[in-house]
Amino acid sequence: MIYDIEYETMPREALTAIQLQRLRSTLERVYATVPFYRDRFDAAGVKPAEIKSLDDLQRIPFTTKQDLRDNYPFGLFAVPMDNVVRIHASSGTTGQPTVVGYTARDINTWAELMARALAAAGAWRGDIIHNAYGYGLFTGGLGAHYGAEKLGASVIPVSGGNTSRQVLIMKDFGPTIITATPSYTLHLAEIAQDMGVSFNDLKFKAGVFGAEPWSENMRQDIEAKLHLKAVDIYGLSEVMGPGVAIECHEAQKGLHVFEDHFLAEIIDPETGERLPYGEKGELVFTSLTKEAFPVIRYRTRDVSMLNPEPCVCGRTHVRMERVSGRTDDMLIIRGVNVFPSQIESVLMEMKEVEPHYQLIVDREENLDVLTVKVEVGEHLFSDEVKVLQETEKKIAENIKETLGVSANVKLVEPKTIARSKGKAVRVVDNRKL
Amino acid sequence: MRVEQISVFLENRTGRLAEVTSILSEAGVNIRALALADTSDFGVLRMIVDEKDKAREVLKANGFTIGTHDVVAVEVKDEPGGLHNILDMLGQSGVNVEYMYAFVRNSGDNAIMIFRFDDIDRAIKILEENSIHIISGQTVYTL
Numbered sequence: 001m002i003y004d005i006e007y008e009t010m011p012r013e014a015l016t017a018i019q020l021q022r023l024r025s026t027l028e029r030v031y032a033t034v035p036f037y038r039d040r041f042d043a044a045g046v047k048p049a050e051i052k053s054l055d056d057l058q059r060i061p062f063t064t065k066q067d068l069r070d071n072y073p074f075g076l077f078a079v080p081m082d083n084v085v086r087i088h089a090s091s092g093t094t095g096q097p098t099v100v101g102y103t104a105r106d107i108n109t110w111a112e113l114m115a116r117a118l119a120a121a122g123a124w125r126g127d128i129i130h131n132a133y134g135y136g137l138f139t140g141g142l143g144a145h146y147g148a149e150k151l152g153a154s155v156i157p158v159s160g161g162n163t164s165r166q167v168l169i170m171k172d173f174g175p176t177i178i179t180a181t182p183s184y185t186l187h188l189a190e191i192a193q194d195m196g197v198s199f200n201d202l203k204f205k206a207g208v209f210g211a212e213p214w215s216e217n218m219r220q221d222i223e224a225k226l227h228l229k230a231v232d233i234y235g236l237s238e239v240m241g242p243g244v245a246i247e248c249h250e251a252q253k254g255l256h257v258f259e260d261h262f263l264a265e266i267i268d269p270e271t272g273e274r275l276p277y278g279e280k281g282e283l284v285f286t287s288l289t290k291e292a293f294p295v296i297r298y299r300t301r302d303v304s305m306l307n308p309e310p311c312v313c314g315r316t317h318v319r320m321e322r323v324s325g326r327t328d329d330m331l332i333i334r335g336v337n338v339f340p341s342q343i344e345s346v347l348m349e350m351k352e353v354e355p356h357y358q359l360i361v362d363r364e365e366n367l368d369v370l371t372v373k374v375e376v377g378e379h380l381f382s383d384e385v386k387v388l389q390e391t392e393k394k395i396a397e398n399i400k401e402t403l404g405v406s407a408n409v410k411l412v413e414p415k416t417i418a419r420s421k422g423k424a425v426r427v428v429d430n431r432k433l
Numbered sequence: 434m435r436v437e438q439i440s441v442f443l444e445n446r447t448g449r450l451a452e453v454t455s456i457l458s459e460a461g462v463n464i465r466a467l468a469l470a471d472t473s474d475f476g477v478l479r480m481i482v483d484e485k486d487k488a489r490e491v492l493k494a495n496g497f498t499i500g501t502h503d504v505v506a507v508e509v510k511d512e513p514g515g516l517h518n519i520l521d522m523l524g525q526s527g528v529n530v531e532y533m534y535a536f537v538r539n540s541g542d543n544a545i546m547i548f549r550f551d552d553i554d555r556a557i558k559i560l561e562e563n564s565i566h567i568i569s570g571q572t573v574y575t576l
Contacts, residue, residue: 376442376475381498383440383477383549384531385470411475413444415496 003119003151004112007260008315015316018260020054022288027051027060030294033078036071037296054263058274062267062284062297065098068238073099079292089137090237090337097137100237101292107146109289110240113258114147117246120256120313121231122206123177125152130175132184133211133335134160139241140211140335144179147243153177160184160335163191170204171197178207181335182214182222182230186366189225204228206249210235210242211335212368213323219252232322238298239285245320250312254319257306261289264320265297266306269327280305282327283320301328329427331361333368336405340426343372343407346398352379353395358417363431370407372399375414434557435503436547436570437485441478442498445471453478453492460484460491465573466547468534479534481506481547483574503553506536506573508566509544516546522563528556538576545573 002008010018027048030037041047046059068076077084085104089097102110123129129148133140141159148155156173158166166188169175178185185207192199204226209219210233222230229249235242244262245255257264265274266281275281283300287293303325306318331338340359347353356375361368374380374395382388392409399407418425443449450469457464466481482488485501492499509515523530529551536545545568550556560567568576 376498378498378500381440381442381500383438383479383500383502385472385477388442388475388477389472411442413442413449413496414498416444 001119001122001124002314003116008116008256008258008317010260010316012316015259016054019263019288022260023054023057023263023286024048024051026286026288026290026294027296030078030296034076034294036067036076057263057265057286057297060297062272062299063295064299065238065301068098069096072096074101076295077101077292078294079103084292086142088139088142088237088241090139098238103291106240106291106293109261110143110243111146111150113240113243113261114143115150116147116258117233117243118144118147118151118153118177118179118208120246120248120315121177121208121233122229122249123148123151123153123208127151127153127177128173128175128203129153129155129177129179130158130166130170130173131155132158132160132166132178132180132188133242138335139235139237140181143235143241143243144208148179163188164195167192167195167197170202174203176203176205178204178226178228179233180207180209181211182209182218183212183334183363183366183368185209185222185226186218189222190365199225199227202227206231208233208246212332213325216322234320234323236300236302239287239295239300240290244285247319248311248313248315253311254307254321256311256313256315256317256319259317261287263288264306264318266304267299269299269301269303275305277306277308277318280321280324283323301326301330303327331359331427331429333361333370333405336403338370338403338405342403343399346402347374347395350395350398352391354380356414356417358426358428360428361431368431370405371410372396372407373410373412373417375417376411377414380411434505434567434569435553436481436506436568436573438502438504438547438549439480439482439485439488439492440500440502441480441492442500443469443476443478445474445476450478452495453497456491456495457482457488460487462488462491465576466534466536468532468547470532479532479549481536481573485574502549505548505550505553505557505560506568506570507546507548507560508568509546511542511544515544519546519560519565523550523556523559526555526559528552528559536573536576545576 084101086102089099135141206229231247234245245257247255263286265284269282283302302323304320354377358373360371395409463483531549533548
């Protein structure tokens with residue numbers, strides 16, 4: 001089903017006209033209300049009024065995650081705090097997450113778009129939605145929740161964790177749709193099996209999976225184990241949250257970007273040049289309707305490509321290919337964004353620890369496992385095993401506290417962390433997606 | 434009254450201990466006493482050697498992380514209750530033994546134990562007050 005027939009199936013010419021009109025008004029507004037954007041536009045010698053076509057957008061400078069950090073916490077908000085009704089944040093370097101805000105209208109827009117996404121996956125009024133995305137500062141839980149309510153479905157705000165209770169709820173409440181990270185879903189499937197619960201007896205028909213990289217193989221695995229149709233969802237808090245793009249269950253081939261609200265570009269990450277449809281590069285988004293936190297040409301660092309071909313589902317919005325990588329060193333571990341530099345700053349704050357570390361990511365029983373190897377130098381060393389074990393524990397606690405992700409800390413001998421051309425190999429990702 | 438002990442950080446990997454003994458053997462360093470404490474991931478090797486400076490130098494040069502700590506070598510009567518008496522008097526005075534291990538020698542009536550205390554000064558004082566024989570570093574290195 002299509003939630004918003006008018007906008008989701010709008011002819012391209014009409015859609016482009018709406019995009020241009022919304023783009024121009026967004027540019028005028030950020031220029032008037034956000035000093036950061038005004039300075040950026042002035043420095044580039046471009047006035048919002050000079051943007052007369054979607055191609056002209058290329059004259060406007062990019063916005064990066066660093067810009068968001070530099071304006072922490074509310075520096076890029078385009079409305080007074082009086083009008084901000086919600087704040088979310090994603091993990092950032094120590095003490096400095098990326099903060100985003102929403103007006104009441106933004107929350108409503110977001111709910112509409114998530115309702116569209118759930119409908120594209122096959123959900124409708126009358127469905128029961130098992131929402132296992134985490135609730136909190138992370139946008140996943142509340143984003144899916146509001147969308148489910150907007151759609152008129154019944155939502156179970158089960159959030160993450162307490163897996164055996166989740167299995168009981170799936171068995172007793174009979175949810176028909178699941179929203180979760182793909183890795184947690186597979187974990188859930190295993191626990192269900194251990195508890196003797198068969199997915200044959202459950203009522204699931206579709207699942208909306210995202211917030212971390214996954215693959216076609218994982219999709220097949222999930223569909224076979226849970227007996228449902230699995231679709232990919234895309235979003236990031238900087239742009240809005242989940243519901244920026246969604247795969248339709250009819251085609252399951254690329255994610256429709258909700259283009260009446262977001263303008264998507266693919267650029268060459270090296271040169272910043274815009275790339276044509278069908279070419280692989282970095283995804284860049286400009287919000288077209290957001291009030292509290294508009295973003296202009298935000299570089300996502302996600303690698304994808306855009307496909308303008310008409311889709312069997314009837315939606316006219318371009319499809320982005322499943323995100324296939326990153327243009328930076330960010331890792332997504334159990335849905336949490338982790339930069340190696342964040343781990344480094346946690347280690348640097350502990351004086352006895354030397355910055356010789358390595359992150360190893362594995363997938364064990366479908367869950368991401370992060371191991372942090374730390375070389376033992378003289379400051380850290382003790383002849384007492386218990387002191388060394390306490391150090392391991394303390395490092396793990398500090399990582400958990402700062403990044404919100406659990407890590408196994410492993411002390412290793414000096415110079416044992418692989419160095420290539422003298423530079424330490426910081427990340428080993430063993431996950432086979 | 435103190436004995437200098439060298440400790441080495443070792444990962445639990447095949448051949449790591451042999452690596453240490455090989456380096457020391459090549460340098461002509463004799464290991465007088467040795468104990469290994471380990472977890473599933475790593476271990477700490479503690480040693481008393483005849484030439485501690487040389488041992489430290491060659492191990493460091495080979496990339497090992499080394500620590501040096503003062504321990505106490507105590508003569509323990511080779512009879513039932515010999516060790517217990519010492520532990521008991523220390524315990525009653527509130528001195529904690531972090532770890533201990535035995536010192537092997539060819540002959541002699543009494544055993545020698547190496548102790549690592551949380552409060553070494555207090556431990557030495559108590560042992561002396563109770564006329565327990567503490568063996569000096571110089572003696573231990575050359576025994």
